Amino acid sequence: MTERTTGPGTGLAEAGAVLAREAARFASFGWMRGTSGNLSVVTNRDPLRLAVTASGLDKGELTATDVVLVDAAGQAVSGGRPSAEAALHARVVRLTGAGAVVHVHTIASVAVAERCPEGIVFRDLEMLKGIGRPTHAGEVVLPVIGNSQDMAVLGDRLEAARDPDMPAVVVAGHGLYVWGADPRQARHHTEVVEWMLQLHLARR
Amino acid sequence: MTERTTGPGTGLAEAGAVLAREAARFASFGWMRGTSGNLSVVTNRDPLRLAVTASGLDKGELTATDVVLVDAAGQAVSGGRPSAEAALHARVVRLTGAGAVVHVHTIASVAVAERCPEGIVFRDLEMLKGIGRPTHAGEVVLPVIGNSQDMAVLGDRLEAARDPDMPAVVVAGHGLYVWGADPRQARHHTEVVEWMLQLHLARR
Amino acid sequence: MTERTTGPGTGLAEAGAVLAREAARFASFGWMRGTSGNLSVVTNRDPLRLAVTASGLDKGELTATDVVLVDAAGQAVSGGRPSAEAALHARVVRLTGAGAVVHVHTIASVAVAERCPEGIVFRDLEMLKGIGRPTHAGEVVLPVIGNSQDMAVLGDRLEAARDPDMPAVVVAGHGLYVWGADPRQARHHTEVVEWMLQLHLARR
Amino acid sequence: MTERTTGPGTGLAEAGAVLAREAARFASFGWMRGTSGNLSVVTNRDPLRLAVTASGLDKGELTATDVVLVDAAGQAVSGGRPSAEAALHARVVRLTGAGAVVHVHTIASVAVAERCPEGIVFRDLEMLKGIGRPTHAGEVVLPVIGNSQDMAVLGDRLEAARDPDMPAVVVAGHGLYVWGADPRQARHHTEVVEWMLQLHLARR
Numbered sequence: 008m009t010e011r012t013t014g015p016g017t018g019l020a021e022a023g024a025v026l027a028r029e030a031a032r033f034a035s036f037g038w039m040r041g042t043s044g045n046l047s048v049v050t051n052r053d054p055l056r057l058a059v060t061a062s063g064l065d066k067g068e069l070t071a072t073d074v075v076l077v078d079a080a081g082q083a084v085s086g087g088r089p090s091a092e093a094a095l096h097a098r099v100v101r102l103t104g105a106g107a108v109v110h111v112h113t114i115a116s117v118a119v120a121e122r123c124p125e126g127i128v129f130r131d132l133e134m135l136k137g138i139g140r141p142t143h144a145g146e147v148v149l150p151v152i153g154n155s156q157d158m159a160v161l162g163d164r165l166e167a168a169r170d171p172d173m174p175a176v177v178v179a180g181h182g183l184y185v186w187g188a189d190p191r192q193a194r195h196h197t198e199v200v201e202w203m204l205q206l207h208l209a210r211r
Numbered sequence: 212m213t214e215r216t217t218g219p220g221t222g223l224a225e226a227g228a229v230l231a232r233e234a235a236r237f238a239s240f241g242w243m244r245g246t247s248g249n250l251s252v253v254t255n256r257d258p259l260r261l262a263v264t265a266s267g268l269d270k271g272e273l274t275a276t277d278v279v280l281v282d283a284a285g286q287a288v289s290g291g292r293p294s295a296e297a298a299l300h301a302r303v304v305r306l307t308g309a310g311a312v313v314h315v316h317t318i319a320s321v322a323v324a325e326r327c328p329e330g331i332v333f334r335d336l337e338m339l340k341g342i343g344r345p346t347h348a349g350e351v352v353l354p355v356i357g358n359s360q361d362m363a364v365l366g367d368r369l370e371a372a373r374d375p376d377m378p379a380v381v382v383a384g385h386g387l388y389v390w391g392a393d394p395r396q397a398r399h400h401t402e403v404v405e406w407m408l409q410l411h412l413a414r415r
Numbered sequence: 416m417t418e419r420t421t422g423p424g425t426g427l428a429e430a431g432a433v434l435a436r437e438a439a440r441f442a443s444f445g446w447m448r449g450t451s452g453n454l455s456v457v458t459n460r461d462p463l464r465l466a467v468t469a470s471g472l473d474k475g476e477l478t479a480t481d482v483v484l485v486d487a488a489g490q491a492v493s494g495g496r497p498s499a500e501a502a503l504h505a506r507v508v509r510l511t512g513a514g515a516v517v518h519v520h521t522i523a524s525v526a527v528a529e530r531c532p533e534g535i536v537f538r539d540l541e542m543l544k545g546i547g548r549p550t551h552a553g554e555v556v557l558p559v560i561g562n563s564q565d566m567a568v569l570g571d572r573l574e575a576a577r578d579p580d581m582p583a584v585v586v587a588g589h590g591l592y593v594w595g596a597d598p599r600q601a602r603h604h605t606e607v608v609e610w611m612l613q614l615h616l617a618r619r
Numbered sequence: 620m621t622e623r624t625t626g627p628g629t630g631l632a633e634a635g636a637v638l639a640r641e642a643a644r645f646a647s648f649g650w651m652r653g654t655s656g657n658l659s660v661v662t663n664r665d666p667l668r669l670a671v672t673a674s675g676l677d678k679g680e681l682t683a684t685d686v687v688l689v690d691a692a693g694q695a696v697s698g699g700r701p702s703a704e705a706a707l708h709a710r711v712v713r714l715t716g717a718g719a720v721v722h723v724h725t726i727a728s729v730a731v732a733e734r735c736p737e738g739i740v741f742r743d744l745e746m747l748k749g750i751g752r753p754t755h756a757g758e759v760v761l762p763v764i765g766n767s768q769d770m771a772v773l774g775d776r777l778e779a780a781r782d783p784d785m786p787a788v789v790v791a792g793h794g795l796y797v798w799g800a801d802p803r804q805a806r807h808h809t810e811v812v813e814w815m816l817q818l819h820l821a822r823r
Contacts, residue, residue: 036649037240040402041341065395112338114406118413133766133793134724137653142768142792154337156346180346181337191677198652202726208413209730209820241444244606245545269599316542318610322617358541360550384550385541412617445648448810449749473803520746522814526821562745564754588754589745616821 019085022048022058023074025190029109030060032194034067038111038201042066044182047077047096048107048190055079057097057108062090081158094158095165095184102166103174105186107193112182115204120151120177122207126168127151127177129203137199138174149173149200154181175200223289226252226262227278229394233313234264236398238271242315242405246270248386251281251300252311252394259283261301261312266294285362298362299369299388306370307378309390311397316386319408324355324381326411330372331355331381333407341403342378353377353404358385379404427493430456430466431482433598437517438468440602442475446519446609450474452590455485455504456515456598463487465505465516470498489566502566503573503592510574511582513594515601520590523612528559528585530615534576535559535585537611545607546582557581557608562589583608631697634660634670635686637802641721642672644806646679650723650813654678656794659689659708660719660802667691669709669720674702693770706770707777707796714778715786717798719805724794727816732763732789734819738780739763739789741815749811750786761785761812766793787812 026046033039033046044066047059059081060066061073075086079101081094096108119127127149129135133142140147150168155161165176165184174196175185185200187193230250237243237250248270251263263285264270265277279290283305285298300312323331331353333339337346344351354372359365369380369388378400379389389404391397434454441447441454452474455467467489468474469481483494487509489502504516527535535557537543541550548555558576563569573584573592582604583593593608595601638658645651645658656678659671671693672678673685687698691713693706708720731739739761741747745754752759762780767773777788777796786808787797797812799805 037406040406041338041399043338043341043403065399112406114410114413117336117410121414131766131792132729133790134653134655137655142766154335154346178337180335195653195677199655202649202652202724206726206729209726210733211415211823244610245542245603247542247545247607269603316610318614318617321540321614325618358539358550382541384539415619445814448814449746449807451746451749451811473807520814522818522821525744525818529822562743562754586745588743619823 019050019058019074019076020071022050023069024071026058026060026074027069027071029190029194030066030069033109033111033197034065038113039066040112043112044110045090045092045096046107046109046190046193047093047100049100049105050076055097055100056084057093057100059089059093059096061087091156091158095162098158098162099165099184099186102169103171103186105174105193106188107186107190109185109187109193109197110182111185111197111201113201113204115201115208116177116183117180119204119207120179124151124179127204127207132203132206134199134202138196140172147173149175149177149203151177151179154178223254223262223278223280224275226254227273228275230262230264230278231273231275233394233398234270234273237313237315237401238269242317243270244316247316248314249294249296249300250311250313250394250397251297251304253304253309254280259301259304260288261297261304263293263297263300265291295360295362299366302362302366303369303388303390306373307375307390309378309397310392311390311394313389313391313397313401314386315389315401315405317405317408319405319412320381320387321384323408323411324383328355328383331408331411336407336410338403338406342400344376351377353379353381353407355381355383358382427458427466427482427484428479430458431477432479434466434468434482435477435479437598437602438474438477441517441519441605442473446521447474448520451520452518453498453500453504454515454517454598454601455501455508457508457513458484463505463508464492465501465508467497467501467504469495499564499566503570506566506570507573507592507594510577511579511594513582513601514596515594515598517593517595517601517605518590519593519605519609521609521612523609523616524585524591525588527612527615528587532559532587535612535615540611540614542607542610546604548580555581557583557585557611559585559587562586631662631670631686631688632683634662635681636683638670638672638686639681639683641802641806642678642681645721645723645809646677650725651678652724655724656722657702657704657708658719658721658802658805659705659712661712661717662688667709667712668696669705669712671701671705671708673699703768703770707774710770710774711777711796711798714781715783715798717786717805718800719798719802721797721799721805721809722794723797723809723813725813725816727813727820728789728795729792731816731819732791736763736791739816739819744815744818746811746814750808752784759785761787761789761815763789763791766790 047057075089076084081097152164185197251261279293280288281297285301356368389401455465483497484492489505560572593605659669687701688696693709764776797809
């Protein structure tokens with residue numbers, strides 16, 4: 008079996024170090040308060056393996072070992088007990104081909120989704136180029152899906168709602184899922200989407 | 212007499228180091244402006260002893276020795292003069308069994324309590340899991356109590372208003388009291404409650 | 416002649432180091448954008464001498480030598496050219512007996528003063544204790560005065576408007592002047608006043 | 620040929636180090652989210668040469684070598700591929716004689732430009748002195764121009780709209796262009812303009 012790898016390499020500790028660094032960054036922005044949110048990176052494509060941040064820890068204080076390796080169903084292969092949300096990370100990767108997934112609890116995402124439960128429309132923003140869209144593409148919609156504690160249900164909603172040209176979905180009352188080819192692109196997509204959400208709030 | 216200990220250990224300096232670190236964190240968020248707020252951790256259960264941050268100091272610059280040991284009534288056992296609010300910390304611990312108490316002056320807590328003097332209602336938020344509540348628990352209420360300079364009065368109000376499933380109370384015109392099993396859980400409860408209060412403000 | 420000294424000592428470099436540290440702190444909060452604002456500390460009472468931060472420099476990058484010694488009229492005694500506002504610092508010290516003065520350009524002070532040009536009223540806030548007022552003192556007023564480029568005019572307005580129990584004045588369209596017994600107390604007074612102004616904004 | 624130089628010197632690496640430091644500062648404020656924005660400094664006047672930050676990188680993580688040297692048309696002379704916006708930087712320098720240009724994506728600039736598409740009026744603000752204007756100059760207008768992906772079009776709009784006494788222009792749906800004699804003055808102009816924009820937002 009040939010293993011194709013993406014992201015920071017196949018080493019779990021190496022992946023854990025990258026995720027810890029990215030998590031500390033998002034935590035410093037206030038996007039992972041409490042112990043909320045989780046990040047993942049694909050370490051192997053066939054069979055699919057993702058390194059996912061460990062559950063229940065402060066996301067500003069992770070170390071390289073605070074990581075769990077999961078399979079395509081989000082079940083632990085090694086490391087500790089993954090968050091239930093690991094299954095959604097794995098599903099996003101299977102659906103989109105992404106190499107990294109960011110899940111953060113931002114106030115702007117929840118507040119704007121309350122105003123726009125049918126989806127959040129952006130238009131005429133240079134920042135759209137940061138998610139690969141032309142600035143003058145007309146309306147671009149960030150989908151909003153209902154929250155659920157059942158990851159299969161949540162995954163079905165994400166699959167039904169997602170736009171192939173928009174690397175993000177808002178879960179109502181919950182937060183953002185964003186993805187990219189690797190952890191750095193996922194970071195930048197997250198920042199761009201959150202910037203547009205904060206602009207939406209600033210408009211009131 | 213057998214001493215059961217929680218938190219960072221029975222050493223007062225050790226407790227002081229933990230509280231200094233936590234205080235610096237909250238101060239960096241702007242939640243302890245001036246010299247406001249105070250933190251405590253239980254160092255012994257029987258007899259009850261709490262380490263409480265010293266009064267009148269900048270909460271971003273505490274050292275391990277800027278701490279006072281108080282008894283179940285909030286009276287100093289060793290160290291300097293405690294804040295009058297130490298008595299309320301001790302009462303919260305006796306009422307709730309908590310191992311650590313956070314008192315911070317956040318703008319969101321005061322602003323939202325002015326709008327919702329009868330209590331602040333949250334519902335359908337994933338963040339509720341961060342204080343041990345199911346996301347879809349129906350309405351969850353953060354109690355608001357009137358301020359007082361008399362800690363016995365304030366304690367009575369807290370006792371009458373508190374919800375056993377909500378590890379926090381807002382004191383109107385004043386700030387937040389939040390508690391948890393240990394300093395880290397108290398930190399995470401504080402962050403979760405403040406996140407929900409900031410969301411409330413963002414909704415306007 | 417006997418010199419009574421307050422603050423960090425009579426050494427200008429020592430005073431400069433304290434002011435640089437305080438300025439870096441305020442700059443990190445965004446209260447000294449551009450090169451705005453200036454800080455001072457009394458180094459001698461008779462004759463009056465104040466160390467004042469040098470003009471035209473980034474307030475986040477000051478060193479211990481970026482300081483000017485001025486007299487009771489705000490004229491340079493040693494060091495470089497002081498800001499014109501040094502004269503107002505000196506006048507505040509003469510009027511109030513303060514040992515340190517903070518002048519910062521905060522957005523909240525300018526925005527709230529536009530809404531409340533006759534003075535900003537605070538009541539029933541625990542934070543009032545941070546400026547030495549009882550929480551339930553009734554109404555406490557932060558004076559607002561009109562801006563001027565003439566420091567004698569501005570000083571007259573400050574003298575006419577100031578409340579002996581309120582260690583701060585807002586200059587409309589400009590920013591905050593706050594004072595205290597020493598640089599640390601002036602810092603804490605500044606933080607408390609700004610906290611109350613930000614609360615005012617959050618109420619909308 | 621005699622070369623007149625401004626800014627940090629003719630060395631490209633030296634210019635790159637300055638730009639990396641300035642970019643990290645702006646990124647820490649959240650003004651360069653994703654990989655947005657770019658900074659430049661003139662390294663030679665005749666022929667005109669600008670060092671411009673490299674495209675597609677995280678602006679908080681630039682190093683001294685993440686820089687491209689471009690000519691008066693914004694075409695690369697050495698280094699990698701410049702952003703298309705390098706041509707606008709070069710044009711600003713030719714139009715204004717500036718030694719450094721800052722382009723950042725701030726939320727306030729986009730939000731306020733939506734409300735004031737004909738230009739943003741400031742008056743009676745002490746902060747105006749930070750861009751060389753008297754405080755009581757009457758109305759001062761920050762021009763707003765329509766966005767375009769064609770740098771010649773955008774440059775024509777900037778040339779037609781700019782006010783010689785205002786070292787900044789807002790591009791609608793996009794962000795701020797600000798300039799100054801050198802990177803430090805450009806930084807301070809940027810901070811002053813952004814402060815006034817944030818005040819505008821706070822007024823609602």
